[in-house]
Amino acid sequence: MSIFYEKEQKVFHLQTKSTSYIMRIVKNNYLSHVYWGKKIHTPEMENAQLNWLIGFSATTDNEDKTYSLDFVCQEYPTGCGTDFRIPAVSAVYGDGSRNVQLLYQEHHITAGKPGLPGLPAVYVEREDEADTLVIRLSDPLKKLSVDLMYTAYRERDVITRSVRVINEGREDVVLEKVLSASVDFETADFDFITLPGAWGRERHIERTTLRSGVQSIESRRGASSHQNNPFMALAGKDATETSGDVYAFHFVYSGNFTAGVEVDQLFKARAFIGLNEYDFSWTLEPGQDFQSPEAVLVYSDGGFGKMSRILHDLYRRRLVRGRYRDEVRPILANNWEATYFDFDEEKILALAKEAADLGIELFVLDDGWFGRRDNDNCSLGDWYVYDEKLPGGIAGLASRIKEYGMKFGLWFEPEMVSPDSDLYRSHPDWCIHVPGRMRTECRNQLILDLSRQEVRDHIVAAVSHVLDTAEIGYVKWDMNRHMTELGSAGLDSRRQKEMPHRYMLGLYEVLEKIVSSHPDVLFESCSGGGGRFDPGMLYYMPQTWTSDDTDAVERLSIQYGTSLAYPVSTMGSHVSAVPNHQAGRVTSLKMRGDVAMSGNFGYELDLMRLTVEEKEMVRGQIRQYKDLRTFVPSADMYRLLSPFDGNHTAWMFVSKDGNDIFAAYFEILCEVNPGIRRMKFTALDPDAVYEVVGEGCCYRGDELMEIGLVVDCFGDFQSRTWRLKKN
Numbered sequence: 001m002s003i004f005y006e007k008e009q010k011v012f013h014l015q016t017k018s019t020s021y022i023m024r025i026v027k028n029n030y031l032s033h034v035y036w037g038k039k040i041h042t043p044e045m046e047n048a049q050l051n052w053l054i055g056f057s058a059t060t061d062n063e064d065k066t067y068s069l070d071f072v073c074q075e076y077p078t079g080c081g082t083d084f085r086i087p088a089v090s091a092v093y094g095d096g097s098r099n100v101q102l103l104y105q106e107h108h109i110t111a112g113k114p115g116l117p118g119l120p121a122v123y124v125e126r127e128d129e130a131d132t133l134v135i136r137l138s139d140p141l142k143k144l145s146v147d148l149m150y151t152a153y154r155e156r157d158v159i160t161r162s163v164r165v166i167n168e169g170r171e172d173v174v175l176e177k178v179l180s181a182s183v184d185f186e187t188a189d190f191d192f193i194t195l196p197g198a199w200g201r202e203r204h205i206e207r208t209t210l211r212s213g214v215q216s217i218e219s220r221r222g223a224s225s226h227q228n229n230p231f232m233a234l235a236g237k238d239a240t241e242t243s244g245d246v247y248a249f250h251f252v253y254s255g256n257f258t259a260g261v262e263v264d265q266l267f268k269a270r271a272f273i274g275l276n277e278y279d280f281s282w283t284l285e286p287g288q289d290f291q292s293p294e295a296v297l298v299y300s301d302g303g304f305g306k307m308s309r310i311l312h313d314l315y316r317r318r319l320v321r322g323r324y325r326d327e328v329r330p331i332l333a334n335n336w337e338a339t340y341f342d343f344d345e346e347k348i349l350a351l352a353k354e355a356a357d358l359g360i361e362l363f364v365l366d367d368g369w370f371g372r373r374d375n376d377n378c379s380l381g382d383w384y385v386y387d388e389k390l391p392g393g394i395a396g397l398a399s400r401i402k403e404y405g406m407k408f409g410l411w412f413e414p415e416m417v418s419p420d421s422d423l424y425r426s427h428p429d430w431c432i433h434v435p436g437r438m439r440t441e442c443r444n445q446l447i448l449d450l451s452r453q454e455v456r457d458h459i460v461a462a463v464s465h466v467l468d469t470a471e472i473g474y475v476k477w478d479m480n481r482h483m484t485e486l487g488s489a490g491l492d493s494r495r496q497k498e499m500p501h502r503y504m505l506g507l508y509e510v511l512e513k514i515v516s517s518h519p520d521v522l523f524e525s526c527s528g529g530g531g532r533f534d535p536g537m538l539y540y541m542p543q544t545w546t547s548d549d550t551d552a553v554e555r556l557s558i559q560y561g562t563s564l565a566y567p568v569s570t571m572g573s574h575v576s577a578v579p580n581h582q583a584g585r586v587t588s589l590k591m592r593g594d595v596a597m598s599g600n601f602g603y604e605l606d607l608m609r610l611t612v613e614e615k616e617m618v619r620g621q622i623r624q625y626k627d628l629r630t631f632v633p634s635a636d637m638y639r640l641l642s643p644f645d646g647n648h649t650a651w652m653f654v655s656k657d658g659n660d661i662f663a664a665y666f667e668i669l670c671e672v673n674p675g676i677r678r679m680k681f682t683a684l685d686p687d688a689v690y691e692v693v694g695e696g697c698c699y700r701g702d703e704l705m706e707i708g709l710v711v712d713c714f715g716d717f718q719s720r721t722w723r724l725k726k727n
């Protein structure tokens with residue numbers, strides 16, 4: 001068991017492989033937070049927990065002037081009465097009152113980890129992998145109960161949290177806020193790490209010092225977004241890639257979220273993560289309940305590198321599902337940057353033939369194959385073939401591509417509708433809208449209202465029909481705008497603010513149905529590139545198109561930042577043309593290949609324009625990737641040089657058995673006479689001998705780590721890779 005309850009001290013102690021998370025029931029049955037960090041014995045509570053009287057903090061117990069919730073570290077704060085800091089939950093009762101008081105009622109501990117109904121969540125395959133604690137807190141006056149759910153993994157340093165709110169009273173309760181986790185720390189000696197960005201510049205690492213007040217990130221866009229990722233970490237000020245304390249919080253959700261920290265008057269920190277209260281409310285009728293999405297919590301005493309490796313292992317083994325969790329991912333060619341909308345069957349087949357000759361295994365037909373779609377003005381929703389472009393239909397095209405020895409993949413954007421489409425003309429109220437208001441278009445499209453069952457059923461049927469009538473081995477599921485004019489024709493007036501979350505639940509229902517009924521299809525999610533790169537989407541689709549920005553230099557930052565929380569096995573990563581279509585930059589084909597190889601590899605350019613020498617190089621890259629994909633996707637990643645610190649980036653991968661190593665080094669701009677530069681490897685066996693494959697030399701692990709190998713670069717946009725094998 002990884003969870004213990006010590007009756008005498010009323011202490012809950014969750015123990016993962018090397019961490020402890022401790023809570024205690026304190027005076028008047030409030031649940032307090034005691035500790036989260038390195039694994040320890042259950043401490044003496046007199047020492048571990050303090051009560052202090054501080055001015056202008058009302059006391060929670062009129063008999064005890066040292067007892068104030070404004071001071072006590074809490075587990076799930078409500079803001080009730082004496083705590084003036086950020087609450088995790090707020091509600092309005094039938095009489096208009098808003099105080100929520102949550103007191104301990106009962107708890108139970110079971111082996112395993114239950115799924116969350118209708119929501120993505122990390123999972124277990126065997127009951128002995130983890131234990132789950134449910135602590136019931138209740139408001140004695142209003143009969144509102146909250147089940148705090150914790151899972152502690154026995155062999156991973158991972159704790160998950162979620163919350164279920166149950167209305168056990170006789171009146172409706174309107175939930176205005178339900179966070180998934182809140183953790184109080186006694187000090188605020190941390191830096192705040194987040195992954196903000198923009199379209200084409202996703203997940204750049206930002207590190208700022210905590211200051212008094214609230215610092216937070218959020219999305220109000222109806223998607224987890226390019227602009228912020230539902231991830232944050234608190235790191236000791238001295239934390240680096242290889243050392244120091246890091247506390248990571250990751251929200252398994254794809255819609256509006258909030259994540260942040262409040263530093264209070266005594267320099268304590270309250271970290272929180274969950275659904276954004278902006279544009280959220282949920283009416284609970286008597287007897288109904290509300291389940292929050294899940295938050296993943298990871299503590300690392302080995303800096304950011306260890307934190308990432310814990311998250312990577314968790315996500316690739318216990319978040320991602322289906323056949324492609326374990327199988328190698330095919331090398332693909334995508335026609336988007338080769339043709340955009342300007343293609344016909346002949347052109348696609350010529351591209352596909354070229355791809356097959358080069359050794360590519362999957363050909364993906366992107367946007368433009370349906371309705372009358374010659375540009376982005378029309379046809380989303382009309383998921384039937386554009387027969388003038390593709391007279392043989394999708395089935396015909398798929399079978400020709402199969403004859404070339406490749407699988408066939410297809411692009412969809414099922415959540416959207418173009419005003420110029422048959423679907424919109426038949427169902428103008430199926431989109432998110434507010435009656436009487438302008439329906440703002442973005443990329444000339446509106447969003448289908450997935451909070452409505454008939455809309456969801458239509459999407460499942462339309463997509464399934466295409467998948468079931470042609471041999472399709474891969475789907476790219478795109479989503480290219482954010483929500484405006486929030487409203488649903490399917491919800492009554494008091495439930496309009498439920499729409500954004502109901503949309504996400506609807507999306508998850510649609511995905512579950514389509515993905516589970518097509519177990520052999522590899523699904524890749526996309527939202528204008530990396531606008532919905534989050535653990536929620538990864539539960540349904542094992543990989544995400546990392547960014548529309550395919551420039552190799554830009555990709556160093558994007559992929560490095562993304563790797564803070566996500567394994568490379570989840571990142572789509574393609575070689576594209578030069579000058580690059582997003583950045584205008586001309587980088588070497590070698591560097592483009594080397595960057596893309598640290599991800600799910602593919603090509604997204606007009607292969608027919610490659611020179612004979614370039615084609616030879618592409619063949620070599622494909623051979624190289626076929627070797628790398630046998631271990632890199634499941635390997636431990638070590639980030640060695642950060643693109644955010646300067647001109648060089650380096651990272652390496654060590655297979656789980658330690659026998660196979662891949663390392664990559666990138667120099668962006670040439671430096672003349674830069675002095676001696678070496679690639680110093682890490683995480684090798686110091687006594688073992690490693691062969692540098694293809695170079696005919698062998699070195700001991702300690703030499704590779706302490707002295708390293710010389711790196712020689714000439715010219716801009718250079719890269720160097722090493723493939724080591726332990727002898």
Ligand code: DGJ
Nearest residue numbers: 336366367526528529548
């Ligand atoms: C946005 C995606 O990110 C691109 O890769 C491409 O699929 C376009 N949409 C197609 O419209």
